[in-house]
Amino acid sequence: MKNIFKTGDQKSFKRIVLESDCAIFNGELLHPVCSTFALARDFEWSSRLFFLEMKDDDEEGVGTMLSIDHKSPAFIGEEVVFTAGVEKIEINELICTIVAKVGDRVIATGKTGQKMLKKEKLRELFKTNLK
Numbered sequence: 669m670k671n672i673f674k675t676g677d678q679k680s681f682k683r684i685v686l687e688s689d690c691a692i693f694n695g696e697l698l699h700p701v702c703s704t705f706a707l708a709r710d711f712e713w714s715s716r717l718f719f720l721e722m723k724d725d726d727e728e729g730v731g732t733m734l735s736i737d738h739k740s741p742a743f744i745g746e747e748v749v750f751t752a753g754v755e756k757i758e759i760n761e762l763i764c765t766i767v768a769k770v771g772d773r774v775i776a777t778g779k780t781g782q783k784m785l786k787k788e789k790l791r792e793l794f795k796t797n798l799k
Contacts, residue, residue: 670722670724671757673722677754678751678752679751679752680749681713682748683750685744685746685748689744690703691705702748707776711768711780715780718752726786726787729762729783729785730790732761734781735778739777749770751766752764753767764779
């Protein structure tokens, strides 16, 4: 793993909220706003942007934790900017704080955790858990 980032470094990306990002259960649209599970996907992706540059060819990141606090809705068609900031890197674990905004309006905040492991180690872990 390449140690090329430090506390405070940031990565961002943008996404337009689609109907498929809304909470739809059993074919029923509950609310026309960005769902918790869509936010979770994008929180994880925003922090993974660091690992894409950090990982060696024989390594892969795996999520260890995720928290999301809703602050305001993001409606279908709005552009959300997700910004991940390095809170800390300890050994092979990356902890990021995440802020999601529509314009100046914060829609969600939270945190992600990921560990960098050797691909072979992951294969062993997943194989063991499949039995």
